[in-house]
Structures are given as structure tokens and as C-alpha cells.
Amino acid sequence: MQQLKNYTGSVYGGLGHLLYAFYQSQALAIPEQLARVQNLERFDYILWRDLLTALDQQLQRPALGLQIAELVQPKHLGIIAYIAMSCESLGEALHRYHDFHRLVYDGSPLQVSAENGLLSIRWSDLPKNMATQLTDEVAIALMVGFLKHFMDFKDISLHEVHFQSEAPKHVALYEQYFRCKVRFSQPCSQVLMQVQELSKPFFQGDQTLQQLLTQQAHALLEKLPNTTQTDHRLQQAILTGLQKNLFQIEHIATQLNISVRQLQRHLQQQGTTYQQRMQEIRCMMAEEYLRDPHLSLQEISLLLGYSEQSAFQRAFKQWQQLTPQQWRQRNL
Known part of the structure; x- marks a missing residue:
């Protein structure tokens, strides 16, 4: 417990707005803790994890993180969205995301590496018991969902998505969302894509x-x-x-x-x-x-x-x- 007490990671306040929007879309009563963070630029990662856990226990709904991510707007990600929307290719956007990702989540470093023609994007060094399936699910789905909805990601294919947690009953929901093979019980949670995908241009819409x-x-x-x-x-x-x-x-x-x-x-x-x-x-x-x-x-x-x-x-x-x-x- 001492490890959790000393943990100082934080998340961008826009994620609190995103979760608030999901509660409203489901006609759910807004928790007091969630209401309190609506005017904050940042709040503790532990609170983010706990808010997601409480929602998961309340709804007990499969692939909940994917449903939350469907509501993402540029304002929920702040500067990352503004910068990504000015980029001309996926590679450029990921490079800028690597530079500024701590403004969205300041806790564990983002690692981007390439091996055997595959690019890996993952977060690492998070203390035990801090990451849950839902926190990983939301983090990855937000990144992919943003690209899909605002960057015309439709012609870019993911190779695989990995999660550390055990496989749920509804794996098909994940594979339908990510449109690729999704594996569970893996060493780390990550997104894998072919390196050549990085050069594909963005065809941006009117809201960019x-x-x-x-x-x-x-x-x-x-x-x-x-x-x-x-x-x-x-x-x-x-x-x-x-x-x-x-x-x-x-x-x-x-x-x-x-x-x-x-x-x-x-x-x-x-x-x-x-x-x-x-x-x-x-x-x-x-x-x-x-x-x-x-x-x-x-x-x-x-x-x-x-x-x-x-x-x-x-x-x-x-x-x-x-x-x-x-x-x-x-x-x-």
C-alpha cells in the first residue's frame, strides 16, 4: 500500500469530462468524485482508476472501455489532439504524441519500438495493481478511436492488440472494434502495427x-x-x-x-x-x-x-x- 500512497501519476482533466459525458449518455447519476474533478486541469491517476473501477462494478458490461472511448472528442485529449490534427501522416502524429503524451497521462513512460517490421506502442513501468483491464482498455481505445473518428484511420490496419489481463467472454467485441487479432494474458498491453503504416497520409475532415x-x-x-x-x-x-x-x-x-x-x-x-x-x-x-x-x-x-x-x-x-x-x- 505504501507504493500506491507514494504514486504521483496524474491524468488530463479532459478524461474526467469524457467519463462525465458517458454517465450522461447512459442516464446515470454522476458520482460526487467525478463531479469534483470537472473544473480541474489534472487529477490523480489513482482517482481515474477508481472511477473506472466503480463504473465497471456498477454496470458489469463487457468491453466497457470501448464504449467510453466511442465518445472521445478532441477536447478530451487537449494538446495531443490539436497537434495530431496538424500532422500529415500517422508516423508524424505518433512522433509528436511520444513528445507530449505526459500531458495526457503523466505516470509511466510511453515506449515506441520497432522489430521484425512491426511497430509496438505501449506504456511501461506502472506499479503493480495500478493498471486494470479497464484502464488499459480505455487508454488504447482512446488512441485508436481518435484516429478512427478524426484522422480517417479507416484504411490503416492494426496488426494486433495485446492486453495483460485474462481473456473475457466477449473477445469478439474487441476484435470488431480494433479490426484485428486481440490477444489476452500477454506480457504487456500494447498496439502492434506494420511499420509501413506510418507513411500513410491522413485525409482529414472538416473538424480538424x-x-x-x-x-x-x-x-x-x-x-x-x-x-x-x-x-x-x-x-x-x-x-x-x-x-x-x-x-x-x-x-x-x-x-x-x-x-x-x-x-x-x-x-x-x-x-x-x-x-x-x-x-x-x-x-x-x-x-x-x-x-x-x-x-x-x-x-x-x-x-x-x-x-x-x-x-x-x-x-x-x-x-x-x-x-x-x-x-x-x-x-x-
Whole structure:
């Protein structure tokens, strides 16, 4: 029990919103503990496990985690969803997920490895008795469900899904959901897929961040005088580059197929610089993100390409003469 007491893992508050949405969809009474975490950015992993366990005992329904995951929305995963929706391939999305997965679940490291042509995605080093079939089930189903619903995952095939727990009576429900072989009583819970799947592009729908970025690019262009096709492409390149932490002028110029000198000359003719133009876009996107109550200041900082939250806060105060917290309170 000492091990559980000292365990400090936490989960993103959006998972609490997801579970709340499931209770509502089933017309179930909301537990007091679940209601209390609705306004928290993060809460203890132990509480997450206990909430799932209590629901499982109440419903005693097969493949419950898969049903919960069916309700996932981008807001339930926070920054991971925003970043994934700006990626162009599964490989790129998984790379970014590996970088930021602790913002969704901070407890055990995510391990991604390749062997014999198969890619393995798994969580490891979780203390005994902390992981249950339902916690593993929800974690894996959320990742796959998000890809399936928002990233047009339909043409990408999983090889196998493994769970540590013993096989339930309704294995077919799992294989129907994941559309692959599902094995139980395995050494670890993991998702296996063919390495070549990583190169497959995402064909994103209307609800993706790419659409939001495009809308914001058009909105910004309307505010700028004498805009050209180069300006349009520049705004889009910077907006996308911020999501991927690739927004240096050299990278942006390469994306536009022009030299750095040509880009600088173009901006000079408009009486601005690359740094000023990027800051305009950062300010605009900061306001957009601050309107989303599910995003913390730390997450917004990362989305805007800042390595430290304090740097974002200083920049925002220069833009708006308000702190991000003050601006959010006035505009929500």
C-alpha cells in the first residue's frame, strides 16, 4: 500500500469530462468524485482508476472501455489532439504524441519500438495493481478511436492488440472494434502495427485543426493590406510550423520554395519583418486557444512554440497589456 500512497501519476482533466459525458449518455447519476474533478486541469491517476473501477462494478458490461472511448472528442485529449490534427501522416502524429503524451497521462513512460517490421506502442513501468483491464482498455481505445473518428484511420490496419489481463467472454467485441487479432494474458498491453503504416497520409475532415488554421490564415489576411498569394502561403506555413515546432525562417522559406533573402525582401516591402509577422500570428492564435477552457496555459505555450510558459506570458502581456489569465477571464 505504501507504493500506491507514494504514486504521483496524474491524468488530463479532459478524461474526467469524457467519463462525465458517458454517465450522461447512459442516464446515470454522476458520482460526487467525478463531479469534483470537472473544473480541474489534472487529477490523480489513482482517482481515474477508481472511477473506472466503480463504473465497471456498477454496470458489469463487457468491453466497457470501448464504449467510453466511442465518445472521445478532441477536447478530451487537449494538446495531443490539436497537434495530431496538424500532422500529415500517422508516423508524424505518433512522433509528436511520444513528445507530449505526459500531458495526457503523466505516470509511466510511453515506449515506441520497432522489430521484425512491426511497430509496438505501449506504456511501461506502472506499479503493480495500478493498471486494470479497464484502464488499459480505455487508454488504447482512446488512441485508436481518435484516429478512427478524426484522422480517417479507416484504411490503416492494426496488426494486433495485446492486453495483460485474462481473456473475457466477449473477445469478439474487441476484435470488431480494433479490426484485428486481440490477444489476452500477454506480457504487456500494447498496439502492434506494420511499420509501413506510418507513411500513410491522413485525409482529414472538416473538424480538424488544419481547417481551423486555414480559417485563421484567411482571417489574418483580411487584416493585412496588399496581401498576395505569397502572404497567404506564408501565414499557412507559419501556423502549421508552430504546431510542429518548425517555425524558424529557414524552414518556412523552404516550405515556400524561396530563399530566406527573398522572403525577407518580400516582408521588407510590406514594412514588416518575419519576427513581427510570426508574433502577429502567435497573438491571434493565443486568443483562439485561450477561448478554449480545456487548454491550460502550459499547453497553449507549447502550441505556440514556446519552450517555457513564462516566455508566453511575457509575450502575451506585451501584445495585450493583460496576462493570459486576465484576458481569458474577460473573454470567456
